[in-house]
Amino acid sequence: MGARIEEIKNKFVNNDDFFLQQDYLAGNPISLMGLITLIDLAESRQTLHIYLEGSKSSYTSIEELLSLYGEVKESDPNEIVSSIVEGKLIIYSETINKYVITQPVPKLLNRFFEPPTNENVLQGPLSSFIEDIDQNIGIVRKQISSDRLRVKSFAVGTSEQKKISLLYSEGHADMKLVNNIIRQLELNQSREVHNLQNLSKTMGLSSWGPISKFHTTELPQEVAQSLRVGKVVLFVDRLPLALVLPSLLWDMFALENDHNYPLPIMFALRFLRIIGVLMTLLVPALYVALVAVNPEVLRIEIALAVAQSRDGVPYTALVEILLILIILELILEASVRLPKSIGPTITMVGGIILGQAIVAAKLVSNLLIIILAATTIANSAVVGFQNSLSIRLFKYILVLLAAIYGVLGILAGLVLVCAYLASLETFGVPYIQINVAKDRSNHG
Template sequence: MIQLEEIDRQLRELSETQDFEIQHLTNGDLSIGLYFYSSLINSKLIQERISEPFSSCHSYSEMKNILDAELFCEQVLDEKEMIPKLLEGYSLITFNDTFFSFYAPKVINDKVDYAKNEASVQGPPFALTEDSYANLNLIRRRYASSNLMVKEKEVGKKPKAKLYVMYDKHVVKETVLQELLQKIDDIQDEFIQASGQLENLLSQKKFNFVPLMLVTERPDRIVFSLSQGKIVILVNGSPFALIAPAVFYDFMSAMDDRYQTYWIGIGLVILRYISLFLTICLPAIYIAVISHNPEIFQVQFALSIAGSRAPVPYSSFVEVLFMLFLIEVLIEASIRLPKYIGSTATTVGGLILGQAAQEAGLVSSVMIIITSTVAIANFVVPINEMSFAIRLVKYPLIVFATLFGILGLISGAFCFLVYLVNLRSYGEPFFRLQFGEHASTNSKKRISG
């Protein structure tokens, strides 16, 4: 049985904050008390559903009937439920020593907006929102199947974060699901706000630098992954979803590939892999060719590079590191800056600085071309997470190339491949070629991953 003193004490405690509202309504015959956070509650809803019927009520049973018949209104039977419910957007109605909770949330951030991080040409233009209910709505509307399961989970210490784990119960791999749920339960003492953060907590290895779960904001990608038997995790308050298991190819494919004709899709994927190669290897190739094996390319090319490098006093790897540092700073700055200043920063940094650095004899003109190629090619990777990870890979290769030239470059690339190939994302080999066999992550045959 509910303890009235305890509730009274709790409510008094809650009323210390200014946005907690306590209202007593009377209509002559009856009186009820209303308790809610004014910042979380849609007062119009309360007015319509509670106070208006109440004003025309004359007996206890009549009012109870109204409340019982109301959707999203139920009696509170445990005082411990009370505070979490108030925090979720319920209002508490006391009425003749019984307590009802009425769900009347005010949700502002459930407006569906255009996808910003994973724009698409032909795909559906809208992205997830910050509100999980809205997201669930978006997903279930697309994935019209009763096999779609949603599991609600709470993780972390106080305040707890709410997760929704979604999967198609017919195609999901049961072992992977159990492993993932276990991992979620094991998470402690962190306050989770973003999907990427959750991913870090879920990942098996401490020192990971390639993401093993996919973060996306596109409902069409989520639905597609669900149909492949993957598991999708939504974090309340985050407009991104986590997808596991993920393989390398998922990070390299945009949803657009699927909406184009076959050869265009294949061509785009190949284009991306070439860009990936360029962004990883180009600085290292430059160093290897300039400083160790200048006989590789044609003599004209060697002479013109040597000519353009003539005023540069530093050795090639200093030049490369200097220029790459500048471009990294530029990228980082333009992400954080407001949109309007951002474009100014790129202009100043990219155009003027590059030109000036070359004229000042700090870097060669070929280096400017290489730096910009590296930066542009890096952005071709469709998933941001991977594009950030790839930014890092070129530095170890630069070390290898500085030390051992072409031999080092290939050894370094070999190491990176070995690293990728050895990774597993929830039992799925992360990086390997697939043809022919059942593709668990993609319906088309694919190049790699």
């Protein structure tokens, strides 16, 4: 193999989707180079041979043969590498040390079904990942046309092998983080991976924590931004999601799509998400604390209004709020599990009819219904469904502490939550760290 081809191979040594295939055109040896995630190699080779057979041009040399497919150029590794990452097919002849850049038969990388179902996008691309891992990598390569993007694949499992691909941007990602992830995957390749809990164990992460170690997304633009700021992305075959490592606290407030708005609107949206998290955590606990433990904190007019709204309610504030919270959790879970044709009906029955009936029966107060409705809306303002689940769980801790110690219990609960979040780390990266790469400020 020639020195020029070896030089090109070294450029893609960390990309498992790079291919170098030997072939023959009319008895002349050639090399085909490209990225298998962007090129349909079998169809492209067949097209090359069909075009050669159908061509009526006569040729007397390999250079004239190559000229059938495009402009014959002197060997230039930089242009070859740039063309490969753009999805072009390179036909290279070692005999004359020249090459042709041609348009191959591309992989179909567009989603033909529907826009993202778990994440809504405004003023942004509506493409999303699918179940095929090679196509997902190809979609990311379409987003990032850079020779710095690296792809490394693993086959994990013994009875049922599953393909896992790791993507990172060389020069942006911390290689210590990348090497730690690669080492964990190589050490636990015998483990079966059928879900994210299995994957967490394969990577040496605990699956008991309420905070997920992965930031999951089905939006290619979010993955592209994560790679640019130094994060690592995992794809699991048959899973239409990208798993971004490490997951950070700021991920529940920031979206790449926010940059499509003017700066004041972007900051306002992120501020609203922060307010949403604080409301979800504090408002139910404040209701319990101010009604049952510290009513003297309220002004007399507000205290009388609260007492009037609870007139005839037989339960304490803690039992009252836990009753409604459990009903709300059941409604949310039912709306997720039921078919879309009847899901809205159940939500309407549970949210309107049942709520009015409970208030009319004097089981809970009108004020509590308003508070929990606002809390549920605020909880949905954060980025990522898994993040909203974690916040919902922490909410119960603050409610229980508020029922025992009042406002002081809320303060203690916030300290405990903050201390727990500060203790989390993923492969040495703290969960509360804002930046992963040094140049994060350049990318937002």
